[in-house]
Amino acid sequence: MFAAPITEPMQRSRGEASVTLVCGPVGMRLTGLRQQGSAKCILPHGPRGRDGLPEVVFLNTSGGLTGGDMLSYAVQLGPRARAVATTQTAERAYRSSGGAARVRVTMEVGEGGWLEWLPQETILFDDSRLDRRTVLDLAPGAGCLLLESVVLGRAAMGETVTKIALRDWREIRQSGRPVMVEPLVLGDRALQTGAAGLMGARAFASLAMLGQGVADLLDPLRAVLDEPGVTAAASAPDGRLMLRMMAADGWPLRRQIARCLAVLRRGAPLPRVWQM
Template sequence: MLESAHQFNPVEDLSDPAAPGGTARDVDLERARGAGRIVLTGVGGDTRVAEVHQRFPIALMCPEIAGESSKEVVIVNASGGIAGGDRLDIEVVAREEAAVVVTNQAAEKVYRALDRPARIVTRLTVSETARLAWLPQETIVFNNARILRQMDVDLHSGAELIALEWLILGRTARGEDVVGGHIADGWRIRKDGRLIWADGFRLTDNVFGQLHRAALLCDWKAVGTLVYFGPGLDARLSSLREIALSLDCQCAATIVGAVIIVRVAATDGAKLRRGLRSLLEQFGRELGAGPFGVPRMWSC
């Protein structure tokens, strides 16, 4: 059953980047092949774990939180970070009336690669009447890191979803600067089996030197994408645009097909974290009781 995690299929255009010269290779070193799959169901306001599989270095924890009707799932990467040549596969399935928030234990760090990219593939499935919040903490990318990350989401009519991914290009407070590497970040969202939104973010060695241009990232070192799917999209969009005006970061929202797309950006990771916390707190109150606020692990 654990091997089912390797059935994920990242989009074809996320091919391996050309490797820099040198004799040392990532394939000659010990690399992680982690996987985790969890299935949750909900009946009568109670969400329970129906199935869970995990393979080191990935562990899936479900802490008990008093007074919460939703279930919080915490992804733990016991390797302490991601290196070139690693492969991590995560699958979350929310069925029936499940209310689930998924996060991780800390910011994920992607370290310098020798010649191979790390691959992270996430698959989310949200059935009718289920509510799922995918709210990981930030991914910090170090200089000369190489990462291919793919998010595949399968939605059904009647489901509700918030999904967030955010990248920090070096830690500004420590004087870190990212001037080379390879980042490919892709999204594919399907509703009732039909593709409704696709997106790709790609940085390569020859692009990093141009990122300061106004048409690219300008001064932004921290960027993110938040997706919302659910009822009353027009009202939700108006609410998100009002919230955006109060944030300590740049934020804009629009509707594409059947989903709301929110882009966020800041000059450093701390500002983006504050902005996202405020956004989730305010938007979570708008959505009412459920899994859509700030995860508890963000404060640990």
């Protein structure tokens, strides 16, 4: 006997989490926390965090993303508020049976505030489809540190990726004016080894830092770009610090990212959930 084909639509995950922090007379204060569906948000050290810097940890309890899933994270910081936001583990985009998974990350930083968005890597599995949009709005005098890293499959598990569809949009606005816009469309041709592709790399990352005096960190940053197996370059155009990295595997890339963050964060420890 043969089982009847499944005609009912598959269940899709929906998740939305947001957090609001303000700077009060006695330090940071949590004024808003909302979570729905598969998206959760926790502050392991409370709103005052470690050494006065709160850690906001987002997590997706669905275990990963596939076609039709929707995930939304949001952070809002009041004037002079400071925080670091990250993800509990690597996000995974699995094979899609139709359509793309959609992820939206929106962040707002009040005047004189500072936000570090340091998510752990996104792992793209074969035939995955992901549409992600990250937008950060900075008020006058606010600054940020923004990281994004992508790994194509798990090399240690012998996985190969031959077909993917990634649309990734990152945008930073200062006083309502775009100061960094990075659209990325990654398809099957990017997996080739030629100059038009990833040159055989299975992992890549981009890091941006905006704020007063960030150009002074360029030389110290370049001094630590020495991880074997990682190709990296940094520049500081127009008050921004930009870093690009590529590697044949996610682990050396992760080590290089950790050393770079130690320089840019002036020795501050990585978020507690990062496993190094």
